[in-house]
Amino acid sequence: FSSQYGTILVSSLPIVSGPGSTKQMPQAPQSNFAQAPMPQEFIAPAPEVPKMNIPTDASADSIIQLIDKLSKLRDAGALTDQEFTSKKSELLNRL
Incomplete structure (x- = not known):
């Protein structure tokens, strides 16, 4: 499964069966995965007023x-x- 720390193999997690349980499963070798790039939000330019x-x-x-x-x-x-x-004000200012 995936977490904030990357992909975790379920088989690498310890089995918890109750209080006092100390039995640990052998750990699988840790692999380094590159973090997926975050998608960038698209911002459309404001429409130009004719x-x-x-x-x-x-x-x-x-x-x-x-x-x-x-x-x-x-x-x-x-x-x-x-x-x-x-627009009328704009035109009258040109007089």
Whole structure:
């Protein structure tokens, strides 16, 4: 059987039959086994959030059009209110 000390042969264990028992079985030669490597836990990388490709020199009209598109996506249920507000703030900061 296996224990924290490695593989142990059952035949190498002494027989215990009660109090005062001193009879020992001959010990089998001890063998050195290499400890099995511990499996490593796989950690998946966090998914990357896609960013909208908006040029930094976008005109005010194009930013307003993008906000309009975002509001339509929010109304359709494709964006949450939090996502819409976050992206809208980002776009307004570019003005």
